[in-house]
Amino acid sequence: MPDQQTHERTDLIQPNALNRVEVTGKDLPLSCPMPGMYLWSSHPKVYLPIRKTGEEQCPYCGTVYVLREAG
Numbered sequence: 001m002p003d004q005q006t007h008e009r010t011d012l013i014q015p016n017a018l019n020r021v022e023v024t025g026k027d028l029p030l031s032c033p034m035p036g037m038y039l040w041s042s043h044p045k046v047y048l049p050i051r052k053t054g055e056e057q058c059p060y061c062g063t064v065y066v067l068r069e070a071g
Contacts, residue, residue, distance in 0.1 A: 019062070019064060020063070020064045020066065021065050023065050023066070023067055024067070024068050025067075028051060029047055030047065030050045030056070031045050031046065031047045031048065032045070032046055032048060032058040032061065032063060032065070033045065042061075043058075043061055046058060046059065046060060048065060050067045051067070
């Protein structure tokens, strides 16, 4: 898929489209937008310290990320 334009891809996650996203340890360190999200229509990358609290909200888009326990 590297030859496809971003708008032609179907495997990317819409940024800012979900208000609540569950993440796991494999998603750490957590940043918003996350890898795999469309970047052209999003905000600057910000890292969120979810490991300390278990839940963090992006200061740019308001998306809430919840750390799900592996199990």
